[in-house]
Amino acid sequence: MNNEICIDVRDLKIHFPARGGLLGKVNGWTKAVDGVSFAVNKGEVFALVGESGCGKTTTAQAIMGLIKPAAGSIQINIGDRDGHNQKNWDKLNAAGRKELRKQMQIVFQDPYSSLNPRMTVRSILEEPLIIHKMGSQKERAARINELLEQVGLAKSYLDRYPHEFSGGQRQRIGIARSLATSPKLIVADEPVSALDVSIQAQIINLLQDMQSRYNQTLLFISHDLAVVRHIANRIAVMYHGKIMEMGSDEQIFSGSLHPYTKLLLKSVPTISVPQSSEKMAADKKGIAADTSSTGSKAQNEVCELLTPEPRGCSFYPRCPVKSQQCLNETPPLKDFGGGHLCACFKSMQE
Amino acid sequence: MSCLTVNNLEVTFSIQKQKARAVRGVSFELGNTRTLGIVGESGCGKSITALSIMRLIPSPPGKIEAGEVHFEQKNLLSLPERQMRSIRGKRISMIFQDPMTSLNPVFTCGNQIAEALRLHKGMSRDEAAAFGMELLSEVGITEPLRAWSSYPHQLSGGMRQRIMIAMALSCSPRLLIADEPTTALDVTVQAKLLELLKKLQDTKDMSMILITHNLGIVAGMAHDVIVMYAGEVMESAAARELFDSPLHPYTVCLLKTIPAVERREERLTVIPGSVPTLLDIPDGCPFHPRCPQAVERCKKEHPPLHNVNGSKRLVRCHLYE
Ligand SMILES: Nc1ncnc2c1ncn2[C@@H]1O[C@H](COP(=O)(O)OP(=O)(O)OP(=O)(O)O)[C@@H](O)[C@H]1O
Ligand SMILES: Nc1ncnc2c1ncn2[C@@H]1O[C@H](COP(=O)(O)OP(=O)(O)OP(=O)(O)O)[C@@H](O)[C@H]1O
Ligand code: SF4
Ligand SMILES: [Mg+2]
Ligand SMILES: [Mg+2]
Numbered sequence: 001m002n003n004e005i006c007i008d009v010r011d012l013k014i015h016f017p018a019r020g021g022l023l024g025k026v027n028g029w030t031k032a033v034d035g036v037s038f039a040v041n042k043g044e045v046f047a048l049v050g051e052s053g054c055g056k057t058t059t060a061q062a063i064m065g066l067i068k069p070a071a072g073s074i075q076i077n078i079g080d081r082d083g084h085n086q087k088n089w090d091k092l093n094a095a096g097r098k099e100l101r102k103q104m105q106i107v108f109q110d111p112y113s114s115l116n117p118r119m120t121v122r123s124i125l126e127e128p129l130i131i132h133k134m135g136s137q138k139e140r141a142a143r144i145n146e147l148l149e150q151v152g153l154a155k156s157y158l159d160r161y162p163h164e165f166s167g168g169q170r171q172r173i174g175i176a177r178s179l180a181t182s183p184k185l186i187v188a189d190e191p192v193s194a195l196d197v198s199i200q201a202q203i204i205n206l207l208q209d210m211q212s213r214y215n216q217t218l219l220f221i222s223h224d225l226a227v228v229r230h231i232a233n234r235i236a237v238m239y240h241g242k243i244m245e246m247g248s249d250e251q252i253f254s255g256s257l258h259p260y261t262k263l264l265l266k267s268v269p270t271i272s273v274p275q276s277s278e279k280m281a282a283d284k285k286g287i288a289a290d291t292s293s294t295g296s297k298a299q300n301e302v303c304e305l306l307t308p309e310p311r312g313c314s315f316y317p318r319c320p321v322k323s324q325q326c327l328n329e330t331p332p333l334k335d336f337g338g339g340h341l342c343a344c345f346k347s348m349q350e
Numbered sequence: 351m352s353c354l355t356v357n358n359l360e361v362t363f364s365i366q367k368q369k370a371r372a373v374r375g376v377s378f379e380l381g382n383t384r385t386l387g388i389v390g391e392s393g394c395g396k397s398i399t400a401l402s403i404m405r406l407i408p409s410p411p412g413k414i415e416a417g418e419v420h421f422e423q424k425n426l427l428s429l430p431e432r433q434m435r436s437i438r439g440k441r442i443s444m445i446f447q448d449p450m451t452s453l454n455p456v457f458t459c460g461n462q463i464a465e466a467l468r469l470h471k472g473m474s475r476d477e478a479a480a481f482g483m484e485l486l487s488e489v490g491i492t493e494p495l496r497a498w499s500s501y502p503h504q505l506s507g508g509m510r511q512r513i514m515i516a517m518a519l520s521c522s523p524r525l526l527i528a529d530e531p532t533t534a535l536d537v538t539v540q541a542k543l544l545e546l547l548k549k550l551q552d553t554k555d556m557s558m559i560l561i562t563h564n565l566g567i568v569a570g571m572a573h574d575v576i577v578m579y580a581g582e583v584m585e586s587a588a589a590r591e592l593f594d595s596p597l598h599p600y601t602v603c604l605l606k607t608i609p610a611v612e613r614r615e616e617r618l619t620v621i622p623g624s625v626p627t628l629l630d631i632p633d634g635c636p637f638h639p640r641c642p643q644a645v646e647r648c649k650k651e652h653p654p655l656h657n658v659n660g661s662k663r664l665v666r667c668h669l670y671e
Contacts, residue, residue, distance in 0.1 A: 019499040030496070051536040052508025053492075109507045109534070112448045154627040160365070163408075167447045167530065168392025168563070190507065193533045194447075196391045196563030198607040201618035223508070223536035229614055249614065267537040268566070318538075 005077060006185060006217040007040040007063060012072035014058050032058040034241035035072070040234075042077075043215040045208075047228040049264070050238030056221045057109055059238075060187050063219065064106050065089040065097060078103045078184045078217075102132055104185040105178035109221075111171035111194055115162040121148075121173055122158040128180045147176040150206050152199055168195045175203060179210060187219045192227055204231050226268055229253055234339075237261050240314035243333060247340035257336065257347040260315050313344070321346045352420075353525055353557040354380040354403070359417035361395075361402050361581075363628065364410060370628035372398045372412075374581040380525075380574075383551050385558040387572030387589065389565060389604070391625050395581040396561045397447055400527045402427075403559075404444055405434050421525065440470045443518040447529040447561075449510045452517060453502045459513045460498035463520060470521040485516045488546060490539050508534040515543065522554050529561045544571055565608055569593050577601050580626055580636040583655065586664040597658060597665045599643045635667065643669060 014033040033055040040046040048056050061067040063074055068089075076087045078100070087100050105128070108114035115124060125144045129135060135143060145155060151172040162170055171194045178186055188207070192200040208231060211218050222228050228235060229249065236246040237260065245258040256262050313319070313326040325345050333343040361373035373395045380386045388396045401407050403419050405426060419426040422441065426434065446452050454462060463485070464478040473481060479498070486494035489512040502510055511534045518526060526547070532540040544567065550556050560571055568575055568589065575592045577585040577600065585598040596602045603621045623640035626632055632639055638648040647668055656670040657663070 016504065018493075018496050049536075052512075052534060052539055053506040057506060110449070112450055152624045154624070154630075156627055156629060164363070164365070164411075166393045166397060172392075190534065194530065196389075196604075197565065198604060198621045199392050200563075201607050201620045204618055205620065223534070225537070226608075230618055253614075263538055264536065267541055 004042050005039045006042045008075040010037050010073045012036045013070045014062055014067060015070045031241050036243055038236050040217060040219060042217055045211060045218045045220055045232045047220045047232035047235045049222055049228055049235060054238045055241045056238060057189055060189050060221055064187055103183055105183040107174050107178045107188040107191045109189040111167060111174055114174055115170060117162055120159050120161060124173060125177055125180055132181050134181060147180055151176045152202050168199060171195055182214050185217045189221045193224060225264055245342045251340040257342040258344050259319050259321050351382045352379050353382045355420040357418040359402055360415040361398055362415055363412050368629055372581050372628055376583055378576055380557050383555055383557055384573045385560055385571055387568035387575040388561045389568055390578035393625050394578040396578060397529055400529050400561060404438055440521050441523060442525040443523040444527040445514050445518045445529060445531045449514055452514050455502055458499050458501055463517055466517055466520050485520060489516045490542050525557050527559045580631050584666045598667050599641050600637050
């Protein structure tokens with residue numbers, strides 16, 4: 001494994017027993033992650049995007065060593081210079097796992113259940129610093145204040161409990177906690193989807209700063225392409241447990257190949273903000289917005305969700321450019337040059 | 351005709367032995383089969399406003415100090431709890447921002463939906479299962495059977511969110527309060543759900559309060575919008591007017607922060623400063639420390655809601671006196 005690679009995921013498969021029927025008998029498997037491979041370079045912001053239920057959280061949890069994969073391998077390399085730091089969850093003993101987990105932090109998707117309700121904000125933020133034996137009590141207190149400020153929360157919140165906060169405030173407490181130890185690797189599962197645009201921007205800017213200052217590696221999970229656009233260097237688009245397309249931000253946002261990526265891109269609800277407006281409003285520069293949720297018509301026709309075919313392309317039921325071949329065969333993830341991969345028969349023909 | 355009228359709602363929380371005002375004199379009216387969007391930065395009181403309508407404020411520490419909420423010729427705030435219970439979940443339902451408020455971790459999702467249907471609609475077990483499963487596919491769940499027999503923790507974040515939506519819709523409410531209903535969903539599923547809500551609005555005569563920080567969704571869904579800041583309504587307008595020509599300096603700032611998908615920006619725009627905490631809401635205009643247009647007067651005098659050019663548009667800012 002290359003020394004510059006921080007996370008190397010190869011052919012990862014994670015299956016859960018699926019219950020069906022009204023009696024809830026196990027009658028099959030949910031292939032939450034079905035043969036996913038990708039590598040995240042050190043100091044890179046890698047985004048995993050895709051529709052709800054496609055396996056993003058499950059992949060993240062496997063990377064954090066919280067779920068055991070059914071097949072495939074995950075190598076983590078956080079060490080500084082030497083190449084002897086590759087770690088594989090399976091091959092570590094309990095102490096080794098603990099050591100590795102120290103160097104990575106996760107921001108959980110659900111800001112409600114991921115904070116201990118019996119701990120004050122102060123102890124929530126101090127806990128990782130104590131566990132990792134970082135700083136004196138005074139230094140820790142200073143660090144906590146700094147963190148709070150960075151995520152836009154007031155110091156007076158320190159002695160309050162999670163339930164006293166709004167959804168977005170809780171999410172920021174979770175983010176502050178994960179940043180506390182300046183870890184080398186952060187896995188952030190939908191870190192900003194509960195936040196309003198202004199705080200979203202503040203958090204994204206903060207993650208970007210941290211990332212460039214400490215050369216952090218960031219695995220950023222989101223379903224929101226507008227957010228991903230502003231932070232990611234590389235993006236993998238998942239659908240039903242598989243990677244459909246992967247590439248640099250340019251490749252995905254300006255030269256996307258897969259019909260699912262294209263659909264995602266054109267269905268972002270926007271209110272475009274034109275440069276000027278005859279009604280100058282209160283603002284001298286006169287910003288105004290135009291209510292046009294572009295694409296919201298087009299997408300709905302193809303939005304019919306059906307159970308995916310057992311073989312063939314899993315996007316088949318919703319695909320606007322499908323052909324007979326897509327129904328019968330599974331498209332392989334093919335290299336289109338420059339690290340741009342796509343799994344679609346149509347794009348191979350073009 | 352209006353479906354819901356809220357007058358001068360005041361909600362406080364006792365924090366560190368002090369009374370913090372989380373909602374300060376909020377009033378609005380929601381017309382029949384209309385959608386009202388509530389937007390504003392995190393912590394401005396959107397959820398608390400919604401929870402007050404349902405009378406679900408945790409008390410203590412919370413308290414509804416004053417105000418009226420008129421719905422179907424009744425003031426919900428003075429109704430006995432027993433009567434309120436028959437309205438909640440049936441006439442008014444809510445999609446909670448916190449999925450675990452409405453989902454019980456020890457029962458399967460199907461069990462919970464069926465229970466609601468049997469309670470409020472008097473369906474038999476089989477009827478409830480058939481109807482419920484139908485509802486799950488309507489909210490875009492691909493394998494309704496699996497979701498039906500899964501426990502909440504076995505579903506992804508977005509699937510849980512849709513289970514809640516299905517539950518809230520199961521009893522065909524007159525008023526739906528949706529608090530960040532689609533935060534966990536990708537745009538394509540989101541669009542489908544929003545379309546479904548619109549359809550229900552027309553066919554089932556449903557009115558809706560939509561709380562979301564996604565201004566794109568508000569632009570596409572809401573007829574009217576209120577912008578909240580520090581527990582107060584700052585601007586209230588028809589959606590189109592608000593986005594075409596935002597008047598309040600806060601609204602203008604808020605609209606500027608939207609990240610665009612069309613281009614990558616080096617730095618995303620933020621509103622400088624931060625939202626005040628409930629215990630130290632500034633005197634005068636609560637927005638003045640962050641307002642690019644604040645004048646001396648804004649520091650001292652609390653601006654009332656000004657009616658702008660005789661329309662129904664309201665702006666809480668001295669510039670519009
Ligand atoms: N503990 C579990 N038991 C059974 N199935 C599970 C479990 N955890 C996840 N799954 C299933 O695995 C699939 C992928 O779930 P995952 O949480 O990874 O999705 P996701 O991409 O994070 O979606 P979202 O955007 O909605 O959060 C889903 O179909 C889910 O129901
Ligand atoms: N139980 C509580 N005790 C004390 N304060 C509370 C409690 N619940 C909410 N608050 C405070 O009330 C204010 C309004 O909260 P609310 O949940 O309405 O915000 P919101 O506008 O919904 O924000 P978000 O977009 O983050 O969900 C916040 O400052 C919050 O900290
Ligand atoms: S009243 Fe003053 S501070 Fe408040 S929004 Fe208007 S100009 Fe800004
Ligand atoms: Mg998830
Ligand atoms: Mg809220």
